[in-house]
Amino acid sequence: MASVGKIARRTFLIGSAAIAGGVAFGAYMVNRPIANPLLEDLAEGEAAITPFVKITRDGVTLITPRADKGQGSYSIQAYLIAEELDMDPKDTIRDPGLPGPAYYNAEVMAEGSPLPAYDDSATAETIRSVLRVVPKLFALQMTGGSSTVPDMYEKLRHAGAVARETLKQAAANRTGTPRSALRTEDGHVITADGTAIAYTELAAEAAALEPITDVTLRDPKDWRYLGKPGLTRIDMEPKCTGAEKYGIDLAFDGMLFASICANPGIGGALERYDASAAETMPGVRKIMAVKAGNAGVAVIATNTWYAIQAVNAIDCTWVAPAYPASSAEIFDALEAAVDDPETLDHRQRDEGDVEAALAEGAVFEAQYRIPYLAHAPMEPMNAIVRVTDARVDIWTGTQIPLFIKTRAAAMSGMEAERVFVHVQPMGGSFGHKLEMTHVEQAVEIALSMKGTPIKLTWSREEDMTHDYPRPASVMHGRGKVKDGKVDTFDISVSQSAMAPGWFGRLSGLTIPGPDATITTGSWDQPFAIPNYRVTGYRAPDMVPVSSWRSVGASGNGFYHDTFLDELIHQAGADPLEERLRLCMHAPSRKVLETVGALSNWDGPSMGENRGRGVAFCMSFGVPTAQVIEVTNTELGIRLDKAYIVADIGRVLDPRNVEAQLFGGLIYALSHAINSELTYEDYGPVQTNYHAYEGLRLYQTPQIEVQVLEEMPGIRGVGEPGVPPAAPALGNAIFAATGQRIREMPFNKHIDFV
Amino acid sequence: MRLTVNGTEHEVDVEPDMPLLWVLRDELNITGPKYGCGIAQCGACTVHVDGLAVRACQLAVGDLADGAVTTIEGLAQPDSLHVVQQAWIDHQVAQCGYCQSGQIMQAAAFLDLNPEPTDEEIDAAMSAILCRCGTYPRIRAAVHAAAAKLQEG
Ligand code: FES
Numbered sequence: 001m002a003s004v005g006k007i008a009r010r011t012f013l014i015g016s017a018a019i020a021g022g023v024a025f026g027a028y029m030v031n032r033p034i035a036n037p038l039l040e041d042l043a044e045g046e047a048a049i050t051p052f053v054k055i056t057r058d059g060v061t062l063i064t065p066r067a068d069k070g071q072g073s074y075s076i077q078a079y080l081i082a083e084e085l086d087m088d089p090k091d092t093i094r095d096p097g098l099p100g101p102a103y104y105n106a107e108v109m110a111e112g113s114p115l116p117a118y119d120d121s122a123t124a125e126t127i128r129s130v131l132r133v134v135p136k137l138f139a140l141q142m143t144g145g146s147s148t149v150p151d152m153y154e155k156l157r158h159a160g161a162v163a164r165e166t167l168k169q170a171a172a173n174r175t176g177t178p179r180s181a182l183r184t185e186d187g188h189v190i191t192a193d194g195t196a197i198a199y200t201e202l203a204a205e206a207a208a209l210e211p212i213t214d215v216t217l218r219d220p221k222d223w224r225y226l227g228k229p230g231l232t233r234i235d236m237e238p239k240c241t242g243a244e245k246y247g248i249d250l251a252f253d254g255m256l257f258a259s260i261c262a263n264p265g266i267g268g269a270l271e272r273y274d275a276s277a278a279e280t281m282p283g284v285r286k287i288m289a290v291k292a293g294n295a296g297v298a299v300i301a302t303n304t305w306y307a308i309q310a311v312n313a314i315d316c317t318w319v320a321p322a323y324p325a326s327s328a329e330i331f332d333a334l335e336a337a338v339d340d341p342e343t344l345d346h347r348q349r350d351e352g353d354v355e356a357a358l359a360e361g362a363v364f365e366a367q368y369r370i371p372y373l374a375h376a377p378m379e380p381m382n383a384i385v386r387v388t389d390a391r392v393d394i395w396t397g398t399q400i401p402l403f404i405k406t407r408a409a410a411m412s413g414m415e416a417e418r419v420f421v422h423v424q425p426m427g428g429s430f431g432h433k434l435e436m437t438h439v440e441q442a443v444e445i446a447l448s449m450k451g452t453p454i455k456l457t458w459s460r461e462e463d464m465t466h467d468y469p470r471p472a473s474v475m476h477g478r479g480k481v482k483d484g485k486v487d488t489f490d491i492s493v494s495q496s497a498m499a500p501g502w503f504g505r506l507s508g509l510t511i512p513g514p515d516a517t518i519t520t521g522s523w524d525q526p527f528a529i530p531n532y533r534v535t536g537y538r539a540p541d542m543v544p545v546s547s548w549r550s551v552g553a554s555g556n557g558f559y560h561d562t563f564l565d566e567l568i569h570q571a572g573a574d575p576l577e578e579r580l581r582l583c584m585h586a587p588s589r590k591v592l593e594t595v596g597a598l599s600n601w602d603g604p605s606m607g608e609n610r611g612r613g614v615a616f617c618m619s620f621g622v623p624t625a626q627v628i629e630v631t632n633t634e635l636g637i638r639l640d641k642a643y644i645v646a647d648i649g650r651v652l653d654p655r656n657v658e659a660q661l662f663g664g665l666i667y668a669l670s671h672a673i674n675s676e677l678t679y680e681d682y683g684p685v686q687t688n689y690h691a692y693e694g695l696r697l698y699q700t701p702q703i704e705v706q707v708l709e710e711m712p713g714i715r716g717v718g719e720p721g722v723p724p725a726a727p728a729l730g731n732a733i734f735a736a737t738g739q740r741i742r743e744m745p746f747n748k749h750i751d752f753v
Numbered sequence: 754m755r756l757t758v759n760g761t762e763h764e765v766d767v768e769p770d771m772p773l774l775w776v777l778r779d780e781l782n783i784t785g786p787k788y789g790c791g792i793a794q795c796g797a798c799t800v801h802v803d804g805l806a807v808r809a810c811q812l813a814v815g816d817l818a819d820g821a822v823t824t825i826e827g828l829a830q831p832d833s834l835h836v837v838q839q840a841w842i843d844h845q846v847a848q849c850g851y852c853q854s855g856q857i858m859q860a861a862a863f864l865d866l867n868p869e870p871t872d873e874e875i876d877a878a879m880s881a882i883l884c885r886c887g888t889y890p891r892i893r894a895a896v897h898a899a900a901a902k903l904q905e906g
């Protein structure tokens with residue numbers, strides 16, 4: 001196995017995937033080290049010891065390639081490097097870097113694993129390690145799937161350590177002392193006699209050295225930043241002073257402002273348009289039809305507001321897209337597909353004998369549905385593009401910079417090396433910025449106005465109507481109880497496929513095989529029920545859909561846990577006790593026990609008109625339980641308290657973890673209570689926040705969060721707070737009122753304060 | 754047309770019905786106030802006009818008259834942050850941060866008028882500003898902390 005060790009060392013910097021999984025793969029591409037992109041444009045005297053650390057005479061730059069959409073990824077990536085580099089990240093320059101293969105995300109496909117996350121057997125780990133290699137082969141530089149921390153945890157600390165040791169070697173050479181006699185502190189190498197040499201002073205000498213890659217990572221008990229309760233986000237102050245610049249805030253000399261109206265029927269063409277009224281409006285410079293992305297008409301003006309006003313004055317005639325026109329027709333198609341053997345997509349869970357169990361005696365049945373949902377982050381889609389004969393530059397907040405680079409190269413006929421994607425901080429995403437229609441439109445406009453930077457901003461209305469929403473779906477459940485226990489649990493979910501359409505839009509490639517997202521969050525739960533089956537059915541492609549915070553689990557967590565709650569009540573058991581009895585995964589049981597203790601659980605009833613609900617969902621490898629307490633008042637349901645317990649393995653930034661968990665709960669409740677996209681005439685009826693209400697402060701319950709660290713490894717936490725919230729609320733409403741709600745949003749069935 | 758923003762006078766050549774928000778952002782490159790909805794629903798564009806919290810997407814620049822505009826960029830003193838900003842940092846409120854200029858401007862104007870607010874008053878005043886990331890629990894805590902600080906003097 002000597003070769004494994006050697007390959008390991010050689011590839012660790014960028015190919016740590018092979019090591020993290022404990023397997024070194026023989027394939028050439030897999031083990032071939034990927035070139036360090038920072039080496040390409042270094043000036044004399046600058047060192048880029050790894051793809052993540054660049055040192056010049058003027059400063060130390062930390063490259064944080066995973067995009068920040070609010071979840072704190074820039075901050076935690078900087079701390080991961082800084083912990084080993086011995087430098088306060090606040091004293092460094094942070095840069096997301098230009099997208100390149102060295103920054104591929106090994107963990108992003110983990111949630112698509114055919115093994116449930118609670119399975120930590122050797123086979124499961126081997127399969128996961130294979131899944132880590134695929135993104136490398138495709139150079140999948142992507143932010144998503146709560147994967148930033150798991151993917152970067154080793155890579156970035158290792159990069160910091162390599163940089164530190166190489167700088168020490170440079171100092172050792174200079175001073176003629178062995179490297180082992182030197183130490184580092186706050187951006188300096190300290191020699192035996194106490195002299196401090198700044199890293200920046202050593203840049204030129206370090207650049208001439210082979211990086212020292214034989215390093216040992218520090219024991220977490222020696223950490224100075226990571227895991228400390230007082231750790232603060234490095235982007236906090238600029239976000240509180242207005243200094244933070246998002247993509248939508250950038251400006252360049254000579255820039256013009258564009259807005260667009262595209263066919264609300266996504267994929268449908270533009271038949272004709274009449275812009276005569278718009279042409280003479282103030283500030284308008286140009287009006288043009290756009291074909292890329294979604295077909296539409298763009299106005300280029302001297303101010304975004306002029307552009308939006310002129311867009312609104314254009315009369316467009318659209319060609320219908322290839323999907324049903326209304327929500328009614330769409331739900332008919334979803335209902336038709338469920339339990340139809342012809343549309344069977346996958347059945348990853350089938351234990352006991354469900355058919356036999358359901359063949360005799362009384363069967364409990366229930367039908368559920370969830371709507372399409374917009375992501376609706378606060379910052380609407382925007383991109384700045386400048387095309388010249390020499391290059392294409394794109395400034396935008398995005399989770400998928402490499403797909404954008406490839407597409408812009410194809411559109412412009414420019415080599416990919418001449419396309420530069422400058423990733424900007426995002427004002428939220430929730431999965432919205434895993435798409436690039438707006439960038440394609442901006443590139444097409446900029447190609448027709450070479451030399452002029454074009455900032456395309458979607459109006460909120462355009463953003464809502466051209467989102468690729470969370471899929472709508474329906475679920476049919478059947479179950480039985482026996483001797484006061486849940487005995488048979490069988491659910492069938494029907495949904496249009498999500499992943500293939502999305503990947504096809506971005507890459508032009510097709511993904512064969514089943515679409516796991518139809519049942520992620522339901523088939524993979526850590527429960528042992530005697531007869532237990534989860535089946536996914538594939539409805540026809542309809543409105544093109546995409547990933548929405550927590551992806552499949554956003555709806556399947558609701559289906560699985562609510563239906564389980566129904567059966568538990570049928571059995572006459574206590575909702576928390578019975579979940580604990582059925583749960584066969586120790587960390588998940590601990591999570592449930594802890595939420596019980598935190599909420600002083602003593603049954604679902606809390607007196608007249610009051611009730612509490614518990615819900616559990618394991619998503620992205622994180623077992624998460626929530627309890628919500630409600631009161632049924634004369635004005636409607638009031639949310640009093642919420643409790644969240646999650647086990648994410650090792651916690652790196654405690655305050656941000658807490659914020660992500662309660663933020664996930666609030667995001668989920670916003671939609672569980674208030675929001676849906678309904679379709680008429682091929683487009684959504686809800687076009688702005690007045691019709692798509694998020695939770696407001698006055699509706700937000702008091703929230704308590706407790707985080708456990710018993711799971712092995714380390715997990716991301718941007719998404720796992722979402723799935724249990726809707727079922728916990730629904731279960732609480734049942735406890736308080738006896739009314740079971742099986743469709744989101746709940747305000748279609750009950751009033752809220 | 755003339756307007757005063759953060760103590761500096763500017764001359765702009767725009768239609769009088771252009772909302773103040775777009776004058777600030779696209780004409781003056783003052784980008785702290787954000788565009789979120791354009792219809793007074795989200796509050797991301799909130800600025801102060803003569804000390805009152807105003808949705809800049811709703812105020813035509815021609816109607817500003819002599820009103821002095823303060824944006825988040827002009828809230829702090831030269832050598833110290835505003836009490837509300839400091840409370841926001843202490844409580845690590847922001848996630849994506851896109852709504853936070855509006856949240857902070859709303860909170861600052863509100864505490865100016867009502868330095869000893871009750872929970873209900875805080876809930877009511879701050880519910881005008883939407884946060885899609887769900888930072889509300891810390892907004893609540895930070896407004897309380899800022900109010901306490903202001904009372905200390
Ligand atoms: S942009 Fe002004 S309230 Fe939303």
Ligand code: FES
Pocket residue numbers: 070378427428847848849850851852853883884885886887888
């Ligand atoms: S912090 Fe992201 S919208 Fe409020």
